[in-house]
Amino acid sequence: MTLRLRNLGWFWVISAFATGLVSASLWFASARAWNQFLTQSFVAGFTVYEDLRTGMAPAAPLSITPLSPADAVLADTGEFQQLPGSSGRRFLTNLSILTDSSAPLNGRELTLAILSDRLVYPVSDIVSRSDQTGPEKMGNLTRLLATYCSEPILIAQFGRGPWYRVDGTGIWGCGAAPTDLRLPAILLGIVALAVLLTSVGNVSDTFTRFAHALRDRRRRGGPDSYDADGPTELRDIVSAVNAHLDAERALLEQRATVLSGVSHDLGTPATRVRLRAALIVDDELREKLEADVDQMTGMIESVLTYTRSELSVEEPRQISLTSLVESVVDDYQDMDLPVTLQNVDPVAVEGAPSVFMSRRGHGTLLETRRMLVTGRPISLKRALTNLIDNALKYGRHAEVQLETDAHTATITVEDKGNDLSVHEIEALMAPFQRGSNTGSSDGFGLGLTIAATVADQHGGGLHFEAGDQGLRARLTITRQ
Template identity: 55%
Template structure:
């Protein structure tokens, strides 16, 4: 068994990891953003310097190569036929730009004509060169900065006024090879991956607690294991170990209790038999019958306690069964012996119907007639619980009427008598072991029947409650279907 991590350690690790991932992602984002801003600024400055090179013939800025076109190539450029020039990619896109400064240029008054040839795209430069508040050099700087924004390796052809056409190679300034690595998308993805990993770790950790809580909730109803697997964080491991020790102690106590009661029942068999033999020698009939009644009461008390202990030990394995068939067979057994037990017409289970194009709200519908109600239950203990409720109705209310209702989550078995003289509140108060009502003094029993029924109901994820019906008292045994 490997040692689990502690939630305190996990929390500190998650906080440190979150800060580290956030710092790394932010560094990648801002570092790339700064590098790109520097790259675009260099391209902008190169464009401003290039304007002076074209205007007065100054030395070109570093990284730019400016060459004159031959006469025939210049003639094609003059006619705007840039696609027919040499070394032009195929296919290609041409962007033609005319740049003028604000007002009349006091130096030359010339217009800069540009032909931008790219194998990938046309450039949207109309807004960059139409601003009347900028100089012609700034406008050219905006164009070169736009070229640096896209990795398209364009070729520039330029002419200042009536000067010769020139070809400009600026790949060393705004080309793809000199563009900085853009890590912003990688930083964002890293942040998302880190968040997903942290969320998964937190979800997986909490899932250990959820699974263990659900296993404990369903233990009595579904027959849980003798012990639970020790896994997850250290705090959960400590809890599971404590629960396992508690379950082991509980099993030992129940086993010892059952062994003691079984031994007492067996040991009482011999003196009870001797007492019966000796009472048979008593000539007075009334006294002999009283002795026999006391002996029977003593042995029945022991058997009742044993039944209650067996129901607590919960050793029966649940299985799927038809609750409809179980009730029909049980009621038929009582009717065969002439007991006044009747089975009401089974009410069809109501199920929720979701919204559809024909219904704007959630409604209910009934299952087809004859549909069996299936449950996952312990048949022996469930049959014993139903029999106890029927016997109580017959003892205290003369007749028993059995009814079954169900929905998608629960099934409820209702046993109604014809008036026992007790209210629902009175019966709720005598569910505890060995508690009996004031009107039951003349009826045999030891007050364990309802306690056993309530225990069985809890084992099936339900409850035992009482209502006042039209004829008498209604005992409702509710169990979980799933």
Template identity: 50%
Template sequence: MNNPLRSLRGMTGLLVGCALVVGGLSVWLWMASNANWRGHQDRSYLAGITFYTDIQSGRRASADVEVTRLSTTDQAYAEAGNFQQISGVPRAARITNVPLPIGDSGALPGRLVSLAILSPDLIYRIADITRRDGQTPAETTGEVFRLLASFCSDPVVIGRLSEAPWVIIDGTSVWGCDAAPKDRRLLAALFAIIATGVLLTVALNLSSEFSGFANQLRNRRRVGGPARYDVHGPQELRDIVDAVNSHLESERAQLEGRAAVLSGVSHDLGTPATRLRLRAALIEDEDLRQKLEADIDSMTSMIESVLTFTRAEMNVEAPRKLSLTALIDAIVANYEDMGRAVTFRKADDVIVRGGASVFTSRQGQTVMLADRQITITGRPIALERAVGNLIDNALKYGRRATIALETTADSITIVVEDEGSDTAALDIEALMEPYKRGNNTATIAGHGLGLTIVATIAKLHGGSLAFEDSAKGVCARLTIQRN
């Protein structure tokens, strides 16, 4: 029985549900913290109004705020504005002076002149205190208390009445750190970040599983992929892998059946073909005998061409590391031994300019020698057959064939150029389909599978086959991937 959590639908539902729960929890924590802080600041605001009212009327301050008169020495420091010298004040304290109005048009004159806030951590922004037309000194004092309660600093507040000594106002129970509510907004943000990270990780992992399988399937023929792929990942990907495995098995069975039929036909035709050769040798008419032998050779050659194409489609040869330079040298040497006009044009030395160094202002240079060995991972027999077909094609349509190698960081191009060909590159590219032949079939032997085999081998190596016109004739460009 399939686990619903292993499917994309089940995982999506679970992730969406978890995201809603975590998101709701984060929003609740954030809003609850905001509400608690607003309540804390409102209580501080009311405590400030009450404190000013008590001082204004000469009553004793409320229990939340304690007022202590400074000593004679500290009074002198306060009068001189040296608040940092007052005993009990933190060393190197930051001073914030808050002047308060004596009164306004709608209230009795106030007696509180100014406040000095000494904090070990910060300077309070007076501009953050809310001010409006008609605001009373009591409301201004409440806004000061609200400002003090907005930060966790435990400051020392010194105030002076109009005709009274300086006093220390201790409102730790109102604006102190211990009185502040727990701020869970950071926890809410942490929950949201963790949930987002988990969602992104799961989504990227799912995407990478699909992309990884797509890359494996795309490069299956080029790198010699497995006969079957392991089933893993979500259920939808498992279904896709199972379908691909079934398709590959069916395709492999069809190709093996085709190859078996062709091999059987080739084997069965061997005996009658031999008898036909023997009987043709008894024909006294030399012209007729040569025609019969040519037909027999054409028939057997056609069967071998179809077998070669089928083997290339079946991808029976395993890739391995090889020297492409040595392979081309061996192929060209075989043609030269037969007296064919085939040459291997060596590449020129390449000067590669390096990057600028932190130790020198000049860019370095590196010389890549022309006689260096070019190594690739490929199928040597298939590549030898492809290069041989291109050389034979060049010799059929031209007087000679010249081989060259062009390299980049990702690919290698085998260039086969003929000389004296009258055929255009576009005409030759149209012949890459199976059994497609040009207008010169009466004068040039072939079965229309040579270029098709080369194109198939190029695809096996992650490359392509293309043609272009040159000054001497036509260039065939067989591009393959280095790895």
């Protein structure tokens, strides 16, 4: 079942809201349980203080038991870690809590020794504040014990009274602490966010991939029809594009079929006219008739060539642009036509410094002449041929040069002695536009049009600029 973008949007919004609500609930529930745990430990400190002061037995799970005489001797000498049941609790924290001076006590301080299996507690802030009462300081101490996950045992002496062992791990110990759900809440939010972002990115990528495929269709080619997985809107777009491509392809094929039919149908009467013209005694009249027939058939063939270039039936492939340009120039030179290819200077590279040499090394790239591009070789050859022919018609000489960078390759064709301006030659790029020497040169005004179409099919363009001796045509294509 394919969902629409609107439904997916609602799903993403509701999922994000629900996940945020669950994460926030877990966070605040954990924080509330933790605060309750700390408050319970704080209250337990009051109870411990009063029970030690009055000698009353505490309620479970608190346990306050007096030490035996032998253990009391160890406590008096400070050997708390030698007391029975203290094995494993090697961290000792000593502190004294001053009591209220108005109370009828046998002494004025509560001496405490905290035995822990994990750490020495930072109790300096608790005992140094003079604005707190004894019970408050004891409550803050037990609250501090609850803050750290440990299993402490308290050895306490109120004034000069007996020593007591206080065990409140059931209240402030690690086992009594509530489960901390804040980390799971954060992880839940992160996982949900990652899933939502991945889902949004996947849907967005389906549109992006289809857009890239359409953008590169003219340059790289593509299938007759596209198929895309994604939301309903994307499928509708793909279906509409496929319908448009089918209609455009059918229209171009119909145009080519009509022109081919016209060319074929004109072949028979053109042959008859040519045969009948051969019977004309007047040489001048016969030559004029034969020239008209040749012009008519040549015009049809030119239109067919332009239509085939629009169809782009040739599949792109990786080719050496250097070899293609050299072969075209060699063909013209074999016919003794003034066409030259300017050599490309090798790219010089500078080596890295070395610990063995004080100077940097230099070298050249051996394969810089081999410019690889992805293109249609027949179309590119036709475009280059048209540019060279145009340069020979208007400038009597053509100099070809090849330039490249990481992304584009440019074929430059410069003539010599062209009387046309850049604006005038660019106007000739329109179909069936010819220059001022129409009567003295062949052609039907489609050469530059075909060259511009080929450049556009390869992701580039055709531009003209003023050269050193004439006009310079620059046919730029994308390499990849």
